[in-house]
Amino acid sequence: MSVTYEVENGVAWLTIDRPEARNALSKDVRDGLWEGAHRFVADDSAAVLVLTGAGEKAFCAGGDLKEMAETSLEIPPPDFLPQFGRNIQIDKPTIAAVNGVAYAGGFLLAQQCDLVVAASHARFAVSEVKVGRGSPWAAPLSWLVPPRIALEILMTGDPLDAERAQGYGLVNHVVAAAELRSHTQALAERIAANAPLSVRASKKTAYLSADHPREAAYEAAEEIWAPVYRSADAQEGPAAFRDKRTPVWKGR
Numbered sequence: 001m002s003v004t005y006e007v008e009n010g011v012a013w014l015t016i017d018r019p020e021a022r023n024a025l026s027k028d029v030r031d032g033l034w035e036g037a038h039r040f041v042a043d044d045s046a047a048v049l050v051l052t053g054a055g056e057k058a059f060c061a062g063g064d065l066k067e068m069a070e071t072s073l074e075i076p077p078p079d080f081l082p083q084f085g086r087n088i089q090i091d092k093p094t095i096a097a098v099n100g101v102a103y104a105g106g107f108l109l110a111q112q113c114d115l116v117v118a119a120s121h122a123r124f125a126v127s128e129v130k131v132g133r134g135s136p137w138a139a140p141l142s143w144l145v146p147p148r149i150a151l152e153i154l155m156t157g158d159p160l161d162a163e164r165a166q167g168y169g170l171v172n173h174v175v176a177a178a179e180l181r182s183h184t185q186a187l188a189e190r191i192a193a194n195a196p197l198s199v200r201a202s203k204k205t206a207y208l209s210a211d212h213p214r215e216a217a218y219e220a221a222e223e224i225w226a227p228v229y230r231s232a233d234a235q236e237g238p239a240a241f242r243d244k245r246t247p248v249w250k251g252r
Contacts, residue, residue, distance in 0.1 A: 010045065011047070012049045014051050062103045102125075103159070118173070163181075186189075205221050
């Protein structure tokens with residue numbers, strides 16, 4: 001299989017397993033990513049998704065250029081590969097564990113995740129300008145990093161190292177390669193331990209300012225959080241604090 005799916009203590013690991021080709025996005029890989037994303041959405045045993053690549057050299061080097069040349073690919077179709085929040089709705093949190101280069105389509109996959117943890121040797125690039133391809137999926141980039149940085153990334157195609165990417169806010173944590181899995185698992189478990197309705201509402205709230213003016217964002221946030229306030233979990237949290245015990249979340 002070109003993509004594997006496993007769950008560890010409430011955390012689903014979706015791994016591109018094609019290290020010999022720098023985890024490039026062949027059709028088998030793209031199909032596997034779609035299958036894994038849908039599986040995670042339906043998987044009640046998994047509260048957080050981690051997307052990563054096999055090996056130490058590449059998270060994902062982007063599209064399979066040999067395959068593109070053979071198929072004479074022009075404009076990729078809307079369902080070419082899963083773009084979280086664009087062509088597939090994933091309400092639960094997602095984390096990219098970037099274990100090497102994240103170029104072109106690999107940058108896309110990392111960008112679309114909610115959080116990014118990078119190994120110290122990781123590199124990020126929107127390299128399409130170097131091969132005459134396109135990156136319409138990078139439209140949200142100037143919301144994630146300052147506009148002038150986005151322009152430099154897009155127009156030069158030059159890679160950013162992990163430390164610089166963290167400085168721009170594109171990456172949350174930079175860790176030694178040997179610690180990437182354990183650090184990401186621990187981060188995901190801290191999220192998974194929280195009230196699931198509150199976590200999902202938090203995710204939706206964070207993205208509101210990308211789509212709404214300030215006042216409209218407040219109004220939309222009130223709608224998002226109203227059912228959370230009315231939930232059984234909203235009563236369980238204070239009760240557990242009062243009783244000095246760990247809360248038991250029901251997700252309702």
